[in-house]
Amino acid sequence: METPVIQVRELTKKFGHFTAVDHISFDVHQGEIFGFLGANGAGKTTAMRMICGLLTPTSGKVDVLGLNIATQTDAVKRQIGYMSQKFSLYDGLTVRENVTFYGGIYGMGKDQLKLKIAELAEKLGLEDKIDHQVSSLPLGWKQKLAFLVAIQHDPKVVFLDEPTGGVDPITRRQFWELIYEAAERGITVFVTTHYMDEAEYCDRVCIMVDGSVAALDRPENLRHKMGKETMHEVFYQLARAAQRQE
Amino acid sequence: MEKLISRAPAVKIQQLRKTYENDTVLAIKGLDLTVGSGELLALIGPDGAGKTSLFRILATLILPDGGQVEVLGYDVVKDFQSLRLITGYMPGRFALYQDLTVLENLSFFATVFNTSIEANYDIIRDIYVQLEPFKHRRASQLSGGMKQKLALCCTLVHKPSILLLDEPTTGVDPVSRQEFWDILDKLKADGMTMIVSTPYMDEARRCDRIAMMNRGELLDISTPEALIDGFGKPLYAIQSDRMFALLQDLRKYPVTDTCFAFGEAHHVTFKKSIQVDDLRGYLQMQGHHHVDIAQIQPTVEDCFMDQLAS
Numbered sequence: 001m002e003t004p005v006i007q008v009r010e011l012t013k014k015f016g017h018f019t020a021v022d023h024i025s026f027d028v029h030q031g032e033i034f035g036f037l038g039a040n041g042a043g044k045t046t047a048m049r050m051i052c053g054l055l056t057p058t059s060g061k062v063d064v065l066g067l068n069i070a071t072q073t074d075a076v077k078r079q080i081g082y083m084s085q086k087f088s089l090y091d092g093l094t095v096r097e098n099v100t101f102y103g104g105i106y107g108m109g110k111d112q113l114k115l116k117i118a119e120l121a122e123k124l125g126l127e128d129k130i131d132h133q134v135s136s137l138p139l140g141w142k143q144k145l146a147f148l149v150a151i152q153h154d155p156k157v158v159f160l161d162e163p164t165g166g167v168d169p170i171t172r173r174q175f176w177e178l179i180y181e182a183a184e185r186g187i188t189v190f191v192t193t194h195y196m197d198e199a200e201y202c203d204r205v206c207i208m209v210d211g212s213v214a215a216l217d218r219p220e221n222l223r224h225k226m227g228k229e230t231m232h233e234v235f236y237q238l239a240r241a242a243q244r245q246e
Numbered sequence: 247m248e249k250l251i252s253r254a255p256a257v258k259i260q261q262l263r264k265t266y267e268n269d270t271v272l273a274i275k276g277l278d279l280t281v282g283s284g285e286l287l288a289l290i291g292p293d294g295a296g297k298t299s300l301f302r303i304l305a306t307l308i309l310p311d312g313g314q315v316e317v318l319g320y321d322v323v324k325d326f327q328s329l330r331l332i333t334g335y336m337p338g339r340f341a342l343y344q345d346l347t348v349l350e351n352l353s354f355f356a357t358v359f360n361t362s363i364e365a366n367y368d369i370i371r372d373i374y375v376q377l378e379p380f381k382h383r384r385a386s387q388l389s390g391g392m393k394q395k396l397a398l399c400c401t402l403v404h405k406p407s408i409l410l411l412d413e414p415t416t417g418v419d420p421v422s423r424q425e426f427w428d429i430l431d432k433l434k435a436d437g438m439t440m441i442v443s444t445p446y447m448d449e450a451r452r453c454d455r456i457a458m459m460n461r462g463e464l465l466d467i468s469t470p471e472a473l474i475d476g477f478g479k480p481l482y483a484i485q486s487d488r489m490f491a492l493l494q495d496l497r498k499y500p501v502t503d504t505c506f507a508f509g510e511a512h513h514v515t516f517k518k519s520i521q522v523d524d525l526r527g528y529l530q531m532q533g534h535h536h537v538d539i540a541q542i543q544p545t546v547e548d549c550f551m552d553q554l555a556s
Contacts, residue, residue, distance in 0.1 A: 039419040041389035085417070138293035166338075166416040166445050168292035169547055170554055173507055180490045194419050195446075197509035201489075219510070230509065232420060239421045 003066055005030050005157055005188045006051060011060035013046050020046040022211035023060065028157075033179060033189045035202030035219075039239040043211040044192055045161065051190070052082055052159050065156055078106065081150035081158035085165060088146035091135040095126060098134060099149060106153035120148050140171030147178055151187060158182065160191040164198065176201050196232035205231070207238050214238045256318055256408055256439040257281035257304065263312035264299050264462075273299040275462040277313070281441060286434050288450035289443040290550060291459035297443045298338060300459075301412045304441070305335035318407055331359065334406030336397050338413045338443075344386035348377050348396055351385055352403060359404030366405045373399045373429055391422025398429065409433070409440040416445060427452060447547035456546065458553055465553050470546055477544040477552065480519070483511035486534035495532045499525065504555050511538075513548055 004027035013021040021043040028034045038044040049055040051062050053069045053076055062069040064076045089098045096117055103113045121127045124144055126137075134142060143163055151158050160179075164172045176198065183189050191202070199205050200219050207215040207222075215222055215238055219231055228234045257280065264274040274296040281287050289297050302308045304317055306326035315322040320329040342351045352374075356362050363370070373395050380388065385396060394414055401409065415423045427449060430440060442453065450456045450470070457467040466473065486492045489512070496505045496514055503515045522539050529537045544552075 039389075039421050040391045042419075140293050162417060166413060168445055169447065169551055170292065176507060177493075184490070194417065194423075196420060197507075200509040201507060223510075235420055236424075239419065242421075 002030060004028055005065060006034075006190065007061075007063040008047075008051060009061045011047065011050060011062060012058050013043075013050060013055070014058045019211055021050070021057075024208075024211075024213050026206055026213060026216055028188060028190060031183060031186050031188055032203040033183050033191065033201065035199050035205035036190060036192045036208070037194075037199060037205055037235060038192075038208030039242060041244075042208040042239070042242065044208050047208065048159060048161060048190070048192065052080060053077060054082075078153075079156045081153070081155040083146050083150040083158070083160045083163055085162040089134045089142060089149065092133060094133055095121070095130050095137075095145065098145075099152065102149050103152060108153060116152050120145070120152070123148065140167050140174075143167055143171070144175055144178060147175065151182055155187065157188040157190060160189065162192050162194065164193060164195060172198070196230065196235055199231040199235070207235060209238055209242050210244050214241075254283055254319075255280045256283045256285065257441070258316045259313070260315075261313040262300075262303070262310055262315055264296070264303060264308070265311050269311075273462055274303075274310075277462070277464055279457060279464060279467065281439065282454075283439055284434070284437045285439055285455065286430070286453045287441045288453035288456045289441055289459065290445075290447070290450050290456060291443075291465075292554065294461065295459040296462040297459055298412055301335065301337075301410050301441070301443070304410055305333060306330055307335075331404070332407045333410065334401040334404070334408065335410045336401040336412060336414055338416070342385045342393065342397055342400060345384060347382050347384055348388070349381040351396060351400055355400040356403045361404050363403065366403055369405050370399050370402050372432060373402075376425075389422075391418050391425070394418055394422070394426060395429070398426070402433075407439065409438055409442075411440065411442045413443050413445065415449065423449070447545065447550060450550075451546045458550060460554060473546060473549045474544055477549055479515050480541055481544045481548060482514045482516075483508070483538075483540050483542045484514055484525075484529075485511045485536070485538040486529060487536045488534060491532070492529070492534060495529060495534070499528060504552065506551055508547070513542075513544075515552070 006028035009025050010023045011021060012023050024047060036044060036048060050057045053073045065079055067076050069076050099117050099120060100113055103116065121130050124141065147163060164175050167175065179189055202219065204218050206213055222234050226234050226237065259277055259279040262274050262277040265272050291297055303310050303315060303322060306322050306329055309323060317329055318332060322329060346354065352363055377396055377399060385393060388396065415426055444450055455467055455469050456473055458465045484496065493505065493507055493512055496502055496512060501516045501518055501520060503517045505512055505514045526537050526539060
């Protein structure tokens with residue numbers, strides 16, 4: 001079997017006496033859409049930040065693309081994309097300036113960038129907005145643009161932290177079609193969401209409860225195993241069993 | 247519902263207009279809306295629909311450009327001072343002081359309204375007991391669900407007569423959302439009038455009526471039951487072993503009208519009545535296995551998408 005794209009082993013993070021993430025282990029495979037779910041405070045964001053090298057673990061190990069995230073951080077970062085929930089694009093810069101800025105960070109050349117900007121504008125139907133400030137775009141467009149910017153350097157893996165929070169039902173679906181397209185091109189997608197219908201669009205989902213992995217499987221397998229009709233019911237049963245407060 | 251409307255309305259909006267940037271951006275165009283006393287109204291619509299502008303006008307934070315808006319008998323322009331004392335407004339973005347503790351935030355909001363936590367403890371008790379274990383924690387250190395409960399607590403501390411909640415559960419997990427709505431149900435049972443915007447259609451389903459906005463206009467306002475009854479065409483849930491390819495193949499099917507991913511199945515409507523076996527045959531030809539086609543009841547989300555797509 002081929003090496004997993006992400007290999008998490010006994011990953012742990014303590015803040016003082018509080019164990020936010022408690023010895024979690026799992027693999028993410030090439031090209032899959034991996035859903036990472038959990039209640040607020042379950043340790044999801046802490047785990048994700050350690051997996052993409054933004055936070056140092058207390059113990060345990062993460063390999064991304066066969067590289068150790070702790071010692072080969074820079075080499076990993078060049079090959080991954082990250083879209084944070086709160087901040088992804090500079091509101092005061094135009095669409096073109098944002099794309100150019102991020103492209104510059106990843107060392108993309110001028111010609112390559114020109115192509116990317118044209119491609120991106122066409123894909124989003126943003127041709128006449130390319131020199132408008134990002135702050136003037138509706139949230140749904142911003143999120144789609146942020147995603148395309150996060151994958152413009154053709155990373156092997158992209159991490160998306162609640163990319164569809166607060167987005168209306170139609171735009172959420174358009175966003176997921178962009179995710180599907182990226183996955184078809186072989187990009188591995190690691191995504192968190194609070195929408196349980198979106199959990200269904202993942203190849204596999206991992207549900208965190210109290211800092212541990214409470215379930216990890218294909219959505220349909222989880223539904224069948226637990227005798228539930230929907231992922232909402234699956235999640236509700238697992239997350240409600242949480243012991244720790246905050 | 248009839249009963250709620252026949253009482254004196256809590257909110258009466260007539261021909262409301264709001265523009266920005268020297269009239270170039272039309273946020274609300276000629277909106278008419280009445281909200282009954284004690285009603286729980288859901289406000290739904292895509293970005294730019296005008297929901298937040300409407301909230302800010304009702305909360306007397308911005309002025310309308312035209313039309314009449316009355317809240318609990320007060321004019322939002324002339325009587326803004328009286329109105330502010332009886333309105334509870336929770337803005338979409340977290341509206342608390344991050345570097346103050348839970349207790350400090352609550353005391354602050356109580357003081358601003360010239361009251362105290364103790365004076366109105368009965369209205370916040372149910373929420374406050376959940377926050378109490380963390381009362382000395384800074385707001386920035388709370389989880390998303392707890393932040394929103396604290397924000398609601400601060401919105402209630404002066405015992406308002408109407409609540410305006412702008413996307414209170416965005417970014418909140420399903421379990422905390424459920425808890426938040428259980429609190430709203432209790433407030434409703436005590437007679438509170440509430441207007442709540444939400445991107446979650448399961449939440450809209452729990453309200454007395456749903457107002458759907460798009461581009462500054464009211465597309466529809468009705469009870470969830472009437473909205474669903476009004477869908478007016480057969481809706482199918484379709485599954486196969488290759489769901490993304492299925493989405494594309496269904497869209498290529500000549501009589502497909504709308505086709506959206508809906509969790510474990512795709513929801514599809516057709517321009518004319520279809521033979522299920524024909525469709526199954528077509529999908530099998532495209533290489534799909536385990537094709538399942540079932541006619542289903544639409545949900546509020548189906549109705550929302552249908553309205554916006556048309």
